[in-house]
Each structure stands twice: as C-alpha cells, then as structure tokens.
Amino acid sequence: MDTHLDMDLVRALHRSGVEHDAAQSDRLRRRRNLEPESAALLAVLLRAMSARRMVEIGTSNGYSAIWFADALRATGGQPLLSVDLDGAAQREAAANLAAARLDGYVELREADGGTVLRELPDGGLDALFLDSERTEYAAWWPHPRRVLRPGGLLIVDNVLSHADEAAEFLGLVEADPEFTSTTAAVGKGLHLAVRATTR
Numbered sequence: 706m707d708t709h710l711d712m713d714l715v716r717a718l719h720r721s722g723v724e725h726d727a728a729q730s731d732r733l734r735r736r737r738n739l740e741p742e743s744a745a746l747l748a749v750l751l752r753a754m755s756a757r758r759m760v761e762i763g764t765s766n767g768y769s770a771i772w773f774a775d776a777l778r779a780t781g782g783q784p785l786l787s788v789d790l791d792g793a794a795q796r797e798a799a800a801n802l803a804a805a806r807l808d809g810y811v812e813l814r815e816a817d818g819g820t821v822l823r824e825l826p827d828g829g830l831d832a833l834f835l836d837s838e839r840t841e842y843a844a845w846w847p848h849p850r851r852v853l854r855p856g857g858l859l860i861v862d863n864v865l866s867h868a869d870e871a872a873e874f875l876g877l878v879e880a881d882p883e884f885t886s887t888t889a890a891v892g893k894g895l896h897l898a899v900r901a902t903t904r
Contacts, residue, residue, distance in 0.1 A: 740892030767798030865894025
C-alpha cells in the first residue's frame with residue numbers, strides 16, 4: 706500500500722489496545738479499536754474513491770483515525786473530523802496522532818456524535834465512519850444518509866460481533882432506496898453502504 710504510516714507504531718498501538726481491553730471490565734472504558742484488516746481495507750477504499758471529506762464518530766485512542774488521516778493525506782483531502790465524548794480518550798488520540806505525524810490531518814472534537822451529525826451540511830461528506838454506541842445510531846437517522854454526497858460511503862463497524870445492537874440501524878439503511886449496501890465479514894464485521902448517485 707502507498708502509505709507513509711509507521712507500521713511499527715501502528716502495530717504497537719493496536720497491540721496495546723488489545724491488551725488494555727483484555728484487562729478492562731468496564732465496556733465503556735475499552736478502546737475497542739478497529740481491527741487491522743478492517744483498517745487496511747478501508748484505507749484502500751478511501752483511496753479508490755478519492756475521498757477528501759470524512760467524519761469518524763468514535764475516536765478512542767486514534768488508531769482508526771491514523772489510518773483514515775493517512776488515506777486523506779494521500780488523496781489531498783481535508784483533515785478528518787473525529788468525534789468522541791471522552792475527553793481523556795481524545796487527549797490520548799492527540800498524542801498518538803502526533804507520534805504518527807498526522808496531527809495536522811485530524812480535527813479532534815469532544816462532542817456527541819448525534820449532535821455533530823445533525824449540524825453537518827447536506828451532502829458534504831465522501832465518507833462517514835460509525836464506531837460508537839451502536840444502540841444510538843437509529844436515533845441519529847436520517848442524518849447518516851443526509852450528510853453523505855451522492856456516491857458517498859457509510860461505514861459501520863462491529864455489525865457481526867454486535868449484530869443485535871446494530872440491527873435496528875442496519876434495518877433503516879437496508880430499507881432506504883438511496884443505499885446499496887453489504888456486510889463484509891472482515892474484522893468484527895463492516896457494513897458498507899453507498900448512497901445512490903442518481904434518484
């Protein structure tokens with residue numbers, strides 16, 4: 706892959722996340738990083754579609770943001786907007802992004818994901834990545850569709866590992882005639898939905 710990522714740093718960051726989660730009984734305090742194979746797949750997709758504007762809901766420690774920011778840097782895109790309610794996690798992400806020399810390619814925002822989506826303009830995004838509290842996604846509808854441009858990509862993680870929690874939201878996506886979607890059995894399950902280019 707054409708990337709400037711420090712893969713030793715990326716692998717160490719993922720490994721530390723896995724070790725942290727194994728020792729953490731409180732689910733909300735886990736880092737729950739994107740799986741490496743999922744991250745690599747999405748980085749290729751973002752390059753293939755020449756994505757330039759992307760929002761991530763669920764920063765955690767910045768592991769996925771590193772992959773996405775590197776892809777946006779390669780396409781000449783705008784900085785990734787990465788949103789999370791956890792200020793401590795965002796501070797950790799800021800340090801990791803700086804270590805990866807990608808801090809200039811990410812805007813970290815401590816805020817509620819649903820609120821941010823409601824405030825974004827229509828059709829302004831090439832890609833939207835949801836990796837937060839899955840049971841909240843349905844209440845955010847229809848903003849995940851509205852904020853995507855025609856041809857834009859909606860990405861939802863953990864749809865196989867937490868199928869029951871994602872089911873209501875995926876039902877909305879799959880019932881929407883503007884979306885063509887599929888679930889990829891990679892990592893913990895990625896749901897990929899493309900907004901129609903014509904009506």
